[in-house]
Amino acid sequence: MTIRMENYMDKESVRQKVREGYTQIAVLGNPRREGVSCCGSSPAAAEELVRHIGYSSDDLAALPEGANMGLSCGNPTAIASLKPGDVVLDLGAGGGFDVFIAGRKVGATGRAIGVDMTPEMLMKARRNCAAYTRQTGFDNVEFRLGEIEHLPVADASVDAIISNCVINLSPDKPQVWREMARVLKPGGRVAVSDLALFQPLPDGVATMAAALIGCVAGAALVAETERMVRAAGFTDITLTTKPDYINAVTDLDDPLYQQIIEQLPVGAKVADYVTSLEVKARKPGKRLQILGPGCARCTTLAANTEAAAKELGLAYELEKVTDLQQIMAFGVMTTPALVVNGVVKVVGKVLSPDEIKKVLQ
Numbered sequence: 001m002t003i004r005m006e007n008y009m010d011k012e013s014v015r016q017k018v019r020e021g022y023t024q025i026a027v028l029g030n031p032r033r034e035g036v037s038c039c040g041s042s043p044a045a046a047e048e049l050v051r052h053i054g055y056s057s058d059d060l061a062a063l064p065e066g067a068n069m070g071l072s073c074g075n076p077t078a079i080a081s082l083k084p085g086d087v088v089l090d091l092g093a094g095g096g097f098d099v100f101i102a103g104r105k106v107g108a109t110g111r112a113i114g115v116d117m118t119p120e121m122l123m124k125a126r127r128n129c130a131a132y133t134r135q136t137g138f139d140n141v142e143f144r145l146g147e148i149e150h151l152p153v154a155d156a157s158v159d160a161i162i163s164n165c166v167i168n169l170s171p172d173k174p175q176v177w178r179e180m181a182r183v184l185k186p187g188g189r190v191a192v193s194d195l196a197l198f199q200p201l202p203d204g205v206a207t208m209a210a211a212l213i214g215c216v217a218g219a220a221l222v223a224e225t226e227r228m229v230r231a232a233g234f235t236d237i238t239l240t241t242k243p244d245y246i247n248a249v250t251d252l253d254d255p256l257y258q259q260i261i262e263q264l265p266v267g268a269k270v271a272d273y274v275t276s277l278e279v280k281a282r283k284p285g286k287r288l289q290i291l292g293p294g295c296a297r298c299t300t301l302a303a304n305t306e307a308a309a310k311e312l313g314l315a316y317e318l319e320k321v322t323d324l325q326q327i328m329a330f331g332v333m334t335t336p337a338l339v340v341n342g343v344v345k346v347v348g349k350v351l352s353p354d355e356i357k358k359v360l361q
């Protein structure tokens, strides 16, 4: 059967195909060979791959056996600026590789949550939890069964989202980015590594089931990725292409890449089409607007609001709205006023920081 990611009618068959592929990898190991590739390899080859991607000996030292399945195409834990106490979510956690690394970074007061839709992957990751706790002394990781398009995670509950070579597999990528925006706290951050395309793949590759499971055929264009991230409401977006990864996998004679090369125009390389891509972005903080003509009372309300937000440790963007027509558009007739995420909360009063804290909570 021909599987096309962009065809809406095929969404469920794409998901099914991907789940079958990763069930097989979880149960039987790499169906491809004992080499290095995005989608599964022997322990030694898996270690070689992730060292190439930039994982340190320290990252790998405390990993439970088998957590690194050689399925990664970047190093999102390195770019996520994780700190003790953070709640971090890994989309498509596989055997738990990045979750266990993130768990050590966020420490006893933090939490690392992995989500994966393949039950056999989840079982593998969960089996490794006891070894992780023995090695680190932390009991701060968990794995949830679910689709990244419908995350089993509460609204605004996560400080950082990581993901490694997964979003390309989704038949509904815009929905994945919207879900990420939903579950992140205001000011929360995204650090994603994935495969993306410089140009559309020839049909022979785009419809190859192995290339779908192998994280290539479903990949989005780099520019399209940026559009999806922006449309989901993220800010401070940076995309960094890392073409070396594809060259390295090609040089290691990965059999999938050999098959792909056969479908490309003569002389073309996989790296002409496919790249590893790092995406960093931030969910905007709470939107705080001070309405008023710039009077002293407006300045005091703005200062007290900032003090309250800082005391609460809140991520926020503060804007002073002085234009009369814009102020009236909020239905406000007396200033100063405080608007939180578009909702008028205080009118005609200068509240103290403590009073504003109650409004913001």
Ligand SMILES: C[S@@+](CC[C@H](N)C(=O)[O-])C[C@H]1O[C@@H](n2cnc3c(N)ncnc32)[C@H](O)[C@@H]1O
Pocket: 018, 019, 022, 038, 039, 068, 069, 070, 071, 072, 073, 091, 092, 093, 094, 095, 096, 097, 098, 115, 116, 117, 118, 121, 146, 147, 148, 149, 163, 164, 165, 166, 169, 170, 171, 215
């Ligand atoms: C290439 S592997 C990456 C695993 C892991 N991130 C790593 O680096 O080792 C892709 C994983 O994503 C999962 N996955 C693919 N599509 C998914 C979806 N739509 N929802 C949830 N999990 C998905 C697969 O089951 C598989 O475990």
